[in-house]
Amino acid sequence: MSTTVTRRAGCPDERPGGDAAEKWRYGILGALEVHHGSRPAAVERPRHRAVLTWLLLHADRPVTTEQLVDAVWGENPVATARGRVHAAVSELRKTLRTGGSQPLVSRTGGYCLLTREADVDVVRFRQGLDAARRLSCGGDPAGAASALREGLGLWRGTALAGLEAPFAEAARAHLEEERFAAQELLADLELSLGRHQELVPELGAVLDRYPTREGIAERLVLALYRSGRQTDALAVIRRVRLRLGEEYGLDPGRSIGDLESAVLRGDPALLGVPGAGTRETAAVAPGAPAGPPEQQPAGPLPGEGPAQAPARDFDPSLAPDMSPCSVALPFRPAQLPPTVADFAGRCAELRELQGLLRHAAGQPGECGLRVCAVTGPGGIGKTALALHAAHRTAAHFPDGQLHADLRGGDRAPAAPTEVLAAFLRALGVPAGAVPAEEEARAALYRSVLAHRRVLVVLDDARDVTQIRPLLPGSGRCAVVVTGRGKLAGLLGAHRLDLERLDDTEAHALFAGIVGRRRAAAEPEATAEVLTACAGLPLALRIAAARLTVRRHWTVAALAARLGDHVRTLDELHVDDLAVRTCFATSYRRLPAPDGSERTPDPARAFRLLGIAPGSMISLAAAAALFDLSPARTEAVLEQLVDAGLLESPAPGRYRLHELLRLFAAERAAAEESQAARRAAIGRVTDWYLSSRVEADALPFPGRPRTAPPAVPLTSYREDRLVADGGAGLRAAG
Template sequence: MRVRRDGEYLPAGSPQQRALLCMLLLREGRNVTVSELIDAMWGDEPPSQAVAGTRTYVSRLRKILGATTLVSEAGGYAIRVPWDTVDLFVAQDLALRAERARTAGDRDLSRALISEALGLWDGEPLANVPGPFAERQRTRLDEWRLQLLETRLDLDLEAGDHADAVSELTVLTAAHPLRERLRELLMLALYRSGRQAEALAVYADIRHVLVGQLGVDPGPELARLQQRILRADDGLKRPESAPPPVRADIRPAQLPADVPDFTGRSDQVRELADRLADPSLRVPAVSVVTGMAGVGKSALAVHAAHALRSRFPDGQLYIDLRGWDRRPVEPAAALGAFLRSLGVPDERVPDGEADRAALFRSALDERRLLFVLDDARDAAHVRPLLPGTAGCATLITSRARLTDLAGAHLVGLDGLPPGEALQLFTRIVGEERVRAEPEAALDTVTACGFLPLAIRLVASRLAAHRTWTVSGLAARLRAGGRRLDQFQTGGLGVRTALDIAYERLGPEQARAFRLFGLAEGPDISLEAAAALLDLGPFEAEDVLEPLVDTSLLESAAPGRYHCHDLTRLYARARAERDDTPDERAAALSRLLDFYLATAARAFAGDSLGPLPEPAGHRGLLFPDRRTALDWLESEARPLLACARQAAAGPGPGRAVDLLLAARDLAGSGAHAGQYAEVAGIVRAATREWSDPGVLTLPGA
């Protein structure tokens, strides 16, 4: 259930509110009573305030849709929208037109109309809409989609597209093992592809499933098809015709539109252009743009590709591989799409991935093409799609670093510099509003972590609300608990992108990611991370490096790790949901123990006297005083951040110990300001202590 106005997704509200909207829409403008709406949302067990709740949901929807869209009449409600803007009704109209075309004998038109109808599907129908009415509709729509797929696949076989049909039917029969019509189509597609034994194996498999699970034999249609295949019935074979030739005159231009307000990244655009269009290369150029979700990889790739169009006169091909979705585009399917775009007729497209890859490389001979492979999963995902001809180039985007892709040139993306971030915000919001509140605008992009996706989402929301102020938006972004929710619009947002990455993690990496987000500070060392995770350094590195490879963590230097501010917020939210308070407290306690124990060793024998060593951690060993001071210098900011965090909690005495360990740093003046700031925090937290003198700075 999504609501769009002028191409922008609007919030549809709570689950029950979406269920109410679902009921109104599927009644196609007819009146729906309050009792019918209550039954649709809650069934036989409505809450005591169901009537009042229903009216509240209607009121909220009116604010979103407009009073003339959702109207009251005859004691109920109805919705008034142009029905050609509702995807479901558009699909129903297309399916009706397809049936008429098939009856009239125009099978190509019928096939095209059904394909267009199926293209309107986007995931599960009515996903996350609760209530018995939505559940019944979900079942109905799933069944209807399968019927459309079966009709289109039947038309595909009539048109001779056996190879592609085999691939699609194999997936569908695995998902719906008891559906006999899909098995029948798969047997026919295999037989027409010259794979008689595999076609008969499909029949044996469905018979085994039906007899084993239901105690029945396959239906008469399947049984007759099996017998016809055994007899090699000529009626099953489609008349052969000479396949049309490969067209070499096609110049595909598939790049998506460039982002009109693309901002900054001039150095990266220049670097990609120099690499991809380098005339001295004797091999196909490959560049990979990597970075965390929302950092602008796709926008940069498309912008750079447009800048390079004139350098690749034979065309530009683009595909979204959806590598981080649950159903990515596999290499064989991508190769099939590329071959057709390059002028290879369907009849000449082989069935297997290896054969398609070989034909793909042959089709590129003496051509100069640019390929953009967006959102790759890993190196194996794109390796079969790489050209073999010098003069062609491939630009890949991925959250993974793809370090095992031989010869690839890597471009890592971080958040925008503050000036460019502010420039992007200004282009979307307008100069007048930013000029009126420049400090609030800078606060806003800072709260976005300078992440282009986050900036674009909040700026677009502000631009759509002329009565909002920039300072009001900045205040909402500073509100800690729901800050991530501000960077979400419909199915697009930072949280959605991080959800996809997090769900692919194994249990060990997921735990490490959650606990890592608990620690404050700009970064932490491998040894500190090991203490936080309760692992040895080698085990910690094995767990953390995959998180770096998938851009959930960053490593600017060997043995040091940090994460983006918004990623940290997400990790903490996950930790609060999946880890107990004791587990979270224990992780932070281990980190504090590490710093205390190591500081105690660093100051052993100093005039301050040794600090008490925590029992929970032995700390690092230092061969000499210089090494100890170097450690204190390199760890000053993480150490002070840990002190702030400990002082903010109950019983800040251990934070005071940590401050004492660090106070020599204040003597050099390099970190005096930070030390004094944390000392003030601890002092404020310990005003009731009987001995406040313990907080006095030397010479202060």
């Protein structure tokens, strides 16, 4: 659940009045607090506190009454829930009204809490985190640590403390994860500044709150070791191992085991400067003494004092012999775009993808790189699944997450050399040290990521040649690639080929957006909408979004509009989202024929499939439709399958998604002449009639035919397709 409270589109620029001293202050990083200037505002009733908290979590964005009902009562709202929400909002308005201004304003079907002129603790906390990352990247770790401490100082305990509402637990967990990430970053910065002893009690307190968080345990071990407390460092590791075993029956990850071994042998690498956000031990600067701290002579250690060069000054070209571990990340890149809060379905695929990523993070570095390819047609939910799994497993990649939109559907997809430059800068390599050549950039990229655990998400890949330069070399990294094509050349990748949602998943997605009660109130109409959307997540989201902003529409009204096939694709459009546009992107990517008869036109084949009778077609029937030989027909059909525009449920059998079929028929009407369309329909219709005549003759060889075949079957199929009556009927489609 997102808790961003910056201004969003949808609420006009309305500003509550009042000077800075009298502005509203809201706090959710602890128990809910509301102040106007120095005066507290009483919000005492639990329902009112839940409504205000939900509005703060979605501040500056319209919130519908239906969403508030679901937030406050969950799956079992009382009959008077809507009225109680209106009453709660009315009371909150009385509390928040000052000087004639009103921050809680009405919107169509709901409300919007304006906070642009207010002080919201979670906003200030996130601003501090962003500032810390910028300062760290700019070579000011002390300033970054100060910004983080200021942001963390806003926390007054557990987020949303004392709030009891269906949404509270998920929101609380999300905010606590953000707090934990900030504490990890602060620990990395303080370690880089040599403040090891001062950091020990702070990290000890954090580990008491999160006793099984291995990342904090590793940082505490490093701080203790550098403070000369080798025995205490080992005790922390043993305590974490015992806790994990008792509570979950698990062993610690390989990383903490390696750290324990390094402490036991007094590995000198433990005395180096760790890159911010990395759990790997950094290489020791040349000439650094070896052995545990208690055996070292007095004086500054590597990483202590002003003589230590900041990580941003690293120039790989000037230090070719340095270990890849010595390249310190100025901060952990966290580039994953937000995931959708109402993600639904794909339970099996999500579990599988998460398991693969967790396994990849824990495997030895010498193992092969784990690449997961999520493929499927446009609108099938590839990006949503990839990002949802990536966010859920991000903690297993403590050195950060990289993300790139490869724009595979654009006429000018992202060039690998540009993506590599952006990745290198995000990883802390100065712009002046980024090589000009793609091959050199790829080599440096692999070197910087060596011995680190980073998750790389490459979204909307056009083909394998665009992906290969962007693959890390380390087996402890993982890559998730999404693409409309099959990406068959991505050797060794684990593949998830997404298909349409089943009825249960489709209903969960649709009802989760429009509201479960609204969907349940019109079950038949809801079923008709799901049928019209044909299990395509993008279509379901658009249909649900249209109902959400049209509170007076019934589900049946939308079902009727979607049921008119002439306007179905027109209806599946909202703002910048459109099913037709999504399909057009895949259609434009089809290769053009080279003019020779040996290369059929896949775009034309796709168009003709849109006007063929039925969504299923056999290879032989398609050959008649295209007026091609079986071999050339199969080649062009498989080309459409690889492009994500056609399904192949069995060898020689092909299926066009219902919505894609409507789009293909549109393109046929626009790009094929009427004569060409009539000829194609005539060929496939004659083929179906002829195949049935021949199949009927097989069990009754002596009975005369009622009509001769209009089209010789041998023109479009192999003889074995009608070797018996059943096979002939199947071949007829």
